Amino acid sequence: MIHYDQHAQVPWSAVNGDFLDAARRLAGDSSFDIVVAAGQAARFGFALAEAGLAKGVVFFQPSLDSIPDDVDVTIPEDDLARMSDDMDNLYQPFVDTAFDEEDPERQREMFVALMRDAARRDAARGIDPPEFEAGLAMYSDHAGEFFADMRAIKAAVGDGRPEPDPPWLESPWIDRLGELAIPVTAVVLPRNRSYGEAIARRARDAEIVEAEGIAGLAPPADRAKGAEAALRMLDRIA
Secondary structure (H helix, E strand, C coil): CCCHHHCCCCCCCCCHHHHHHHHHHHHCCCCECCEEEEHHHHHHHHHHHHCCCECCEEEECCCCCCCCCCCCCCCCHHHHHHHHHHHHHHHHHHHHHHCCCCCHHHHHHHHHHHHHHHHHHCCCCCCCHHHHHHHHHHHHCCHHHHHHHHHHHHHHHHCCCCCCCCHHHHCCHHHHHHHCCCCEEEEECHHHHHHHHHHHHHCCCEEEEECCCECCECCHHHHHHHHHHHHHHHHHHC
């Protein structure tokens, strides 16, 4: 099993070429049986499959890069109210203070405190404490990248410069999913089942799995669902 970010920094802001070059070095003269990609890393998982470096792909709560017409993006009013309250009372105070902090370690501490407060307020919590602490450590390792990206956005807004769309949005991966001849699994939140159904309509061989999760973490029962989905993928490519 290979975890990409243990070998190289994930090039979130770059096109897929650098990522594919690094993945080829990790694969040697072979390809990967299964590629698992979560969230915004979905485009990297698709890129590996498109390049012939994967025999199967499992997407966890994938970011679609574009929202097709057949995807339901309706947000319940209760969720909108909670999001507005979180913005006013949680995230805006963080932005107002943390972005002016010059000490990287202090910024990291403030970032960790924000995630703890967000977890306490989120109605979907149910993560085991050890799992949450592991996730917290993982995310806090990327605090520097988060602040660098946010500063760039803040500077662009302050200068009146609109942020250009990333180049990969010109050809979203979901629009090209039907080109893949390999099996695909989409593990999605129950409220985002339409995402999985959109993937299934485009892929030649697709499975949808519903599992709860928050910020890339999940309760034990739903982690088991994800593991079972990966094992089934092994059977599908055999």
